[in-house]
Amino acid sequence: MAVTDPVDSRLLAALAELGKAAVHELAAKVGMDPREVAYRLVSLSGSGLPLLVGVESDPNGLRAALAGAPQQPPNQQVPQPGPQQRPPQPPSPVHGAPSGAYAVHGTPSAAYPVQGTPSAPYPVQGVPSGAYPVRQGPPPMARPPQGPPPRPQQPMRPPPPPPVDPVMSTWGPPQSASWARGDEQMPGAPKAPVPNRTGRTGDVLPSEGLEGEQLTVQLLEVQDPADFLFSAAGYRLEENERSVVVHTEVVNRGPIPFASLPDNFLELITADGKAIGKAPVSLTSRPPHKIGVQPGETAGGHTVYVLPESTRVVSVRWSPRPEPDERTITWAIED
Incomplete structure (x- = not known):
């Protein structure tokens, strides 16, 4: 074909x-x-092409993941069919077990009740069904101690207060409201600065990768339209289409390597809020991004987009994952 x-x-x-x-x-x-x-x-x-799409797995890992499935008790005797009994049916596969395992015949469909076990818990003898009544009136007087009256003792100094636990002073006693709301900062405590996630063309914005990589991304240029670059690379646009080229630069400022493609989720945002993903093409005159940014490394590249000629682009959005989250950064495109 x-x-x-x-x-x-x-x-x-x-x-x-x-x-x-x-x-x-x-x-x-x-x-x-x-x-x-x-x-x-x-x-x-x-479709008939000489192409085989396969999948590999770790058999031991899969069996370990399925180990939580209910197992039938071993060494059960298979009952012999009598004159009035039906012959045993062929074994059926056990759901949740690896392929090839069969259920053992003769196993009861449900657990047998233990003889002598009550169907409901017995009430404890001697324990009242409700709360004890509160005794009305003053408490009974204590009996005077027998023997000679004690000598008057000198007044003792009160013991010093125990040292304050820093955890208790910060979070409050367990099971209290201050403990449950311990995620809130204490009054007067300085709040951590919120990084700026928005900017304009040329701004350097901070973000993080999925593994905690400390990154900064700079939007250097948005070339709209870029039809001549697209045609020079040997590609052809359809009628009423245009191409856009975006130049970005990523710096890894942390100790963790960034192992993804830097512009994998770099998108154009239109005036009606829709996101346009990159086109699977690269230009010879504008080299694309390469996979991975090592600690301390600066990586740049160009991303190509193909969109309707009448579409108005208002911003560029970068994110480490397909759906935007708190790490997403956005540049507004100046008209």
């Missing part, structure tokens, strides 16, 4: 170059989402 989709053609060309690769490795090579790569590979495999 002939492959007409340019994205499928680029994906198959990269796979032909690698020969054999995992889905996430192939997705990183072509700069696409691994879920979209897996979907396209399965569709292409079913």
Whole structure:
């Protein structure tokens, strides 16, 4: 069959170059989402291409994950069919167990009741069903002690107060309101500064990766339109389409390496609030981002977008994951 989709053609060309690769490795090579790569590979495999999409696993790990499934008791005797009994049915697979395991016949469908066990708990003898009545009136007088009256003692000094537990002074006693609301800062305590997550073209904004990587991202340039760069790289736009090129730079300021593609979730935001993801193309004159940013390293690259010619772009958004969260940073594009 002939492959007409340019994205499928680029994906198959990269796979032909690698020969054999995992889905996430192939997705990183072509700069696409691994879920979209897996979907396209399965569709292409079913269309008759010489392509096999497989999956590998750790059998011991899978068995350990399924170890919590209910197991049938071993060494049960299989009853022999009598004249009025039906012959045993073929064994059926046990749900939740590894493939190939069968249920043991003769096991009861439910636990047998223990003989002599009451169906409901017995009430404790001698314990009243309700609260004890409160005794009305003054308490009874204590009996005077027998023997000679005690000698008058000198007044004792009160013992010094115990040292204050720093945990108790901060959080309050357990099971109290101050303990339950211990996440709130104490009155007068300085609040941590909230990092600025918005800016304009040229601003450097801080963010974090999924593993706690300390990053700063700078939006250097937004070239809109960039049709001549798109055509010079050998690509062709459809009617009423335009291309946009975004230049960003990522700095890893922490000790943890950033292992993802820096512009994997760099999106254009339109005037109606919709997000436009990057196109799976790269330009020869504007090199793309490479995977990974090591501690202390500065990595730059260009991201290409294809969108309708009439669409108005108002901002650029960067996030370490597909859905925006508290780590998402946004640059407003000046008109």
